[in-house]
Amino acid sequence: MEYARPLPAYLVSRFQGWRATTYQENRAWYRRLAEKGQHPRAMVISCCDSRVHVTSIFGADEGEFFIHRNVANLVPPYNPDGEYHGTSAAVEYAVTSLGVAHIVVLGHSSCGGVKGCDDMCSGHAPQLLEKSSFVGRWMDILRPGFQRVAHLPDGERIPALERQAVLVSLENLMTFPFVAKAVKEDMLTLHGLWNNTGEGLLEQYDAQRGFIAV
Known part of the structure; x- marks a missing residue:
């Protein structure tokens, strides 16, 4: 080459x-x-952002986490259409081959992918609407989350959308039959986290209380 x-x-x-x-x-x-061979207890789905350092946050050693990173820590819905699906393949391997006990979706502050989704859905980034935009078509996954927070003022919408990226991913994980089965059988638990990278803070999602400080 x-x-x-x-x-x-x-x-x-x-x-x-x-x-x-x-x-x-x-x-x-x-x-x-x-x-x-590897026997990780947890899979972590995090953003590609260089400021998000999963192993440092949790003090993990080699072999502890099966880590998958993509733009804005998104999981697409289950859609076995024969196309290229790196994230879906990683989830399948983690659950069906490695037998992880936990899947953690880790969102973060100042996420460029989430900002791009907000710009696209607000009509401020027409280039992301182009069919040829890989980022735009990937951020389409987060459109349902944007619709939930579109009414919020500018200063509040993007932080809320960062947390929606976590929730949309958790919802989409449950559309995978093997994930839903493992959860139902108490062989797998799902977790949603949001990391404030500047302040070193972590929030976890609680179904009753929303995102709360750890």
Whole structure:
């Protein structure tokens, strides 16, 4: 592939530093994971945003979380149409092959994808309405959430829509037959979280009280 190039020097240096310290100090653990396979207790669906660092937030070690990241931490509805579905495939693998006990949908503050959805649905981003826009068509998943908060003033709408991204994803997860079955049989629980990245705060969704501080 003529367009591929060697890693930038700073990434090579960081890797070599990691291998000389963290890896060497935990070499037996890494080898055990490689030989015995992964057995994560939870799947985390989070945003691609570089400010959301799942393993740091929860102090997780290698092998603990099966992590899937996409724009605005969205899960599409169950739709086995034969097209490419990275998120749906990750959910299927986590539930049916890995047997995770928890699926956590983690939203966050200042989400660019959610802001794009708000702009698109408010008529301020016509480029996202184009059929050729991958981001726009992905953010269509969040349109039901936008409709629920469209009446809110500007300062309140986007934070509310960030939380709707979590709720829409939880609702869509339950459209997957294998997820619904596992939940019904008490083999799987679903969780919704929202992270304020600037303040280091975390909220969890409660069906009776909405989003509350952890």
